[in-house]
């Protein structure tokens with residue numbers, strides 16, 4: 001009998017639940033950091049759930065992984081050194097590897113179990129780990145960034161889960177300061193930035209911190225991801241002071257990146273028009289987010 005995965009009491013979206021019909025459970029376990037669940041859904045393919053929160057599904061992961069990667073990387077002329085915080089499923093790595101200008105990709109993921117499970121059940125995401133430019137560091141990102149030499153990275157992507165659990169400290173000011181230090185002048189950060197429908201206060205706090213920490217432009221973008229709460233997810237784009245960055249129009253359009261759309265691994269969601277559209281906000285969001 002198929003059951004539903006329901007979770008009404010998550011403080012990130014009180015009183016709401018999003019349920020998917022479960023055809024069969026493929027994996028259920030616990031790491032030192034979180035509960036890990038993988039199941040076959042009826043309509044979204046395989047689903048990865050951490051502590052009761054949907055992280056990705058076969059059907060719609062492209063929206064999130066492509067946008068969180070190409071919004072920053074297509075905003076600077078020739079990204080070479082990239083760091084991923086989180087992202088243990090490998091999807092962001094898969095997207096970064098489309099950029100031929102990239103020479104090295106560091107990834108710092110705290111939970112080895114997530115990496116192992118995604119290699120077993122989500123090969124079209126974990127394929128990202130096969131790129132020879134990837135250096136995997138399993139551990140705490142705050143520690144990793146503290147030891148990163150100043151001005152190392154052209155781009156840093158924080159592909160985090162929600163700030164209740166292992167990702168708690170990834171929305172606090174000290175963390176953003178270590179990111180700013182690790183970026184080169186004119187370097188860019190892209191952060192997972194929750195929902196404009198549900199998390200205005202959290203986004204406002206992050207925007208205030210980022211506007212203090214990053215002297216270049218700071219912008220909020222968003223995309224449709226049907227299996228995330230409220231059906232949308234935001235991205236916070238920040239540029240360190242230095243050569244000015246205009247996030248609104250891709251200076252390095254993906255359509256002109258040699259080999260970006262390798263056969264069999266087409267880009268399914270992102271393109272330069274979606275890039276520009278992502279920064280266009282509804283009136284309530286302009287009011288609540290742009291003033292910060």
Ligand SMILES: NCCCN[C@H]1CC[C@H](N)CC1
Nearest residue numbers: 054055056087159160161162
């Ligand atoms: N790379 C997997 C996506 C992780 N991103 C988060 C998953 C949980 C959502 N509520 C917010 C985005």
